[in-house]
Amino acid sequence: MAMNDKRGYRSGLVDLRAGEVSREIFVNEHIYAEEQERIFARAWLHVGHESQIPRPGDYFVSSMGEESVILCRDRTDKIHVFLNSCRHRGMKVCRYDQGSTPVFTCPYHGWSYGTDGRLVGVPYFREAYHSRLDKEKWGLVEVAQMHNYKGSIWATWDAAAPGFTEYLGDFTRYLDLQLDGWDGREGQAEVLGGIQKWLVPCNWKFPAENFSGDTYHNISHRSVDLAGIGPSGAGRRDMGERDVSRKLHVCIPDRGHQTIHYVLPAGQLPPPAYQNAPIVAEYFRHCEEEKRRRRGEEARLVGAPGEIFPNTALLSRQPRTMAVWHPRSAHQTECWRWFFVDREAPTEVKHFLRDYYIRYSGPAGMTEQDDMENWNYAHAASRGTIARRYPYNYDQGSGTAVTDYEYQGLRVPGEVIDLTETQSSEQPMRNFYRRWAEFMEADDWSRLATWRGSERKAAE
Amino acid sequence: MAEREARIDRLLLSQEIADFLYREAELLDERRYREWLDLLADDVRYWMPIRRNVKLGDDEGEFTRAQSDINWFDEGKDTLSRRVKQIETGIHWAEEPRSRLSHLVTNVQVQGAEPSFAAPQEVSVTSRFLIYRNRVETETDILVGRREDQLRRNGAGWLLARRKIILDQNVLLSKNLTFFI
Numbered sequence: 001m002a003m004n005d006k007r008g009y010r011s012g013l014v015d016l017r018a019g020e021v022s023r024e025i026f027v028n029e030h031i032y033a034e035e036q037e038r039i040f041a042r043a044w045l046h047v048g049h050e051s052q053i054p055r056p057g058d059y060f061v062s063s064m065g066e067e068s069v070i071l072c073r074d075r076t077d078k079i080h081v082f083l084n085s086c087r088h089r090g091m092k093v094c095r096y097d098q099g100s101t102p103v104f105t106c107p108y109h110g111w112s113y114g115t116d117g118r119l120v121g122v123p124y125f126r127e128a129y130h131s132r133l134d135k136e137k138w139g140l141v142e143v144a145q146m147h148n149y150k151g152s153i154w155a156t157w158d159a160a161a162p163g164f165t166e167y168l169g170d171f172t173r174y175l176d177l178q179l180d181g182w183d184g185r186e187g188q189a190e191v192l193g194g195i196q197k198w199l200v201p202c203n204w205k206f207p208a209e210n211f212s213g214d215t216y217h218n219i220s221h222r223s224v225d226l227a228g229i230g231p232s233g234a235g236r237r238d239m240g241e242r243d244v245s246r247k248l249h250v251c252i253p254d255r256g257h258q259t260i261h262y263v264l265p266a267g268q269l270p271p272p273a274y275q276n277a278p279i280v281a282e283y284f285r286h287c288e289e290e291k292r293r294r295r296g297e298e299a300r301l302v303g304a305p306g307e308i309f310p311n312t313a314l315l316s317r318q319p320r321t322m323a324v325w326h327p328r329s330a331h332q333t334e335c336w337r338w339f340f341v342d343r344e345a346p347t348e349v350k351h352f353l354r355d356y357y358i359r360y361s362g363p364a365g366m367t368e369q370d371d372m373e374n375w376n377y378a379h380a381a382s383r384g385t386i387a388r389r390y391p392y393n394y395d396q397g398s399g400t401a402v403t404d405y406e407y408q409g410l411r412v413p414g415e416v417i418d419l420t421e422t423q424s425s426e427q428p429m430r431n432f433y434r435r436w437a438e439f440m441e442a443d444d445w446s447r448l449a450t451w452r453g454s455e456r457k458a459a460e
Numbered sequence: 461m462a463e464r465e466a467r468i469d470r471l472l473l474s475q476e477i478a479d480f481l482y483r484e485a486e487l488l489d490e491r492r493y494r495e496w497l498d499l500l501a502d503d504v505r506y507w508m509p510i511r512r513n514v515k516l517g518d519d520e521g522e523f524t525r526a527q528s529d530i531n532w533f534d535e536g537k538d539t540l541s542r543r544v545k546q547i548e549t550g551i552h553w554a555e556e557p558r559s560r561l562s563h564l565v566t567n568v569q570v571q572g573a574e575p576s577f578a579a580p581q582e583v584s585v586t587s588r589f590l591i592y593r594n595r596v597e598t599e600t601d602i603l604v605g606r607r608e609d610q611l612r613r614n615g616a617g618w619l620l621a622r623r624k625i626i627l628d629q630n631v632l633l634s635k636n637l638t639f640f641i
Binding site: 366369 | 510515518528545552596630634636
């Protein structure tokens with residue numbers, strides 16, 4: 001076995017032909033530092049949701065990669081994302097998690113900024129600066145691009161990055177499932193109060209690949225299945241809709257987004273769920289019918305865990321959450337989780353779901369606890385000199401994806417593997433790491449927007 | 461004399477309640493979870509809000525709300541019992557091998573008793589906790605904070621009817637909360 005050297009990224013660490021990925025990409029601190037520049041400074045990242053800042057002056061402090069950012073709504077109702085660092089000497093200008101303010105005043109020397117980011121106050125401006133400081137030039141650093149997609153706020157530091165919807169590509173529909181109403185109306189999601197934030201001692205790519213669509217980790221969750229926390233009192237979820245559906249892996253090549261997905265048979269609505277709670281059961285039964293009426297065949301698509309490259313996880317069914325895996329070091333990740341309900345759902349439905357979300361997700365969640373134990377110790381056991389010489393295996397289901405998948409009249413775009421019989425594949429992880437390697441190798445977006453040539457050709 | 465008796469009632473009750481809390485902590489640390497569940501009222505509420513950094517004066521915004529926001533914990537006996545059941549499966553990897561825990565309970569103060577200190581049926585008590593968790597080889601967590609408990613008379617003993625847990629952390633520094641506080 002060849003010795004690994006200790007430098008940073010080089011070609012070959014992700015070897016999809018062999019179905020292998022080197023452990024170096026998880027534990028090597030040089031590679032981690034390169035990721036901050038090549039991935040987190042260039043990709044679109046999830047920042048928050050507009051329902052967290054409903055009024056002018058409202059703000060929510062979020063994170064993009066390692067860095068603190070302020071999501072805020074200015075006096076004219078325009079939404080901004082700023083680097084949370086004073087231009088004068090770098091102090092955080094906002095150290096609250098959320099709130100409402102007319103200005104952000106730096107506690108160090110007192111420079112203050114409007115909610116539109118403009119530098120509006122400089123102590124001794126006339127005396128010490130002789131009124132010569134160009135305030136227009138010294139406003140808060142704003143992201144290069146921001147996009148409000150059905151209420152969810154996304155941003156990138158790279159002005160050359162493609163627009164957000166182009167970045168999503170054919171993955172749009174899976175984010176729609178997260179943000180649209182259960183009844184198929186557009187953008188009906190609301191974030192519940194309380195964002196869970198917690199530290200896990202592992203590289204950020206462990207949760208990212210897990211949420212990309214790990215269909216293989218049943219043993220991780222056997223204990224919660226036995227304890228029975230599902231909405232109808234058994235297992236960890238109501239399985240009716242999954243049991244009658246085709247189970248798929250859907251990957252968007254070129255983009256690095258991927259998800260588990262279920263497709264109901266033509267003409268079939270999801271079987272009844274939430275059987276111990278009649279009001280909740282009735283709400284969802286009604287919503288499913290409405291969605292079928294509004295969306296037709298598209299309503300047969302049923303969401304499941306997925307990942308938008310690089311570090312945003314979706315879960316558009318229950319428990320309906322989004323998570324961001326913030327890198328904190330090669331060996332530590334800060335997880336943030338947002339919980340969603342339909343804005344207009346009855347209070348009783350919101351409460352019922354909230355109870356389920358809390359017992360399922362996050363550090364006290366009876367399902368997620370066991371995931372984090374595995375990520376923690378998988379990472380720790382991969383750091384050794386000998387361990388690093390042996391790559392992980394990602395060969396499951398190699399070469400079995402199709403690009404023309406259709407089930408009973410419904411076409412599903414992307415690279416698709418039908419798992420209904422085979423149970424599992426690692427196509428989503430291969431898709432994720434293929435994209436990861438492209439980001440590590442390509443010097444600019446002209447080489448990263450690999451789809452532009454082929455999509456132009458297809459259009460011609 | 462009456463005043464002295466009232467003070468003795470208070471003292472006896474304080475001692476009795478502190479004993480209850482120490483015994484409860486001992487059951488948890490000795491992993492006698494079924495006996496611990498027996499100390500919980502059937503309608504118990506076990507709540508641990510998330511704490512936010514907020515501006516002076518925004519006391520309301522500092523804590524997520526019970527039974528409407530997302531919290532670390534906000535549940536009743538059914539879910540608590542399922543947590544015990546999960547540990548008992550022996551394949552709950554986050555507690556397998558099991559953690560070593562010590563609950564240090566201190567600053568116990570009985571805040572009120574209904575209808576009276578002499579014949580209490582409901583007692584509110586506050587305390588501080590320091591929980592030391594060590595597991596596998598070197599993994600260590602220390603959690604410190606305050607508990608606000610409501611206890612209810614049950615024959616000769618007491619039941620925990622409500623617990624609010626105020627942890628002195630914002631970002632949770634532990635990867636999980638697989639234990640009771």
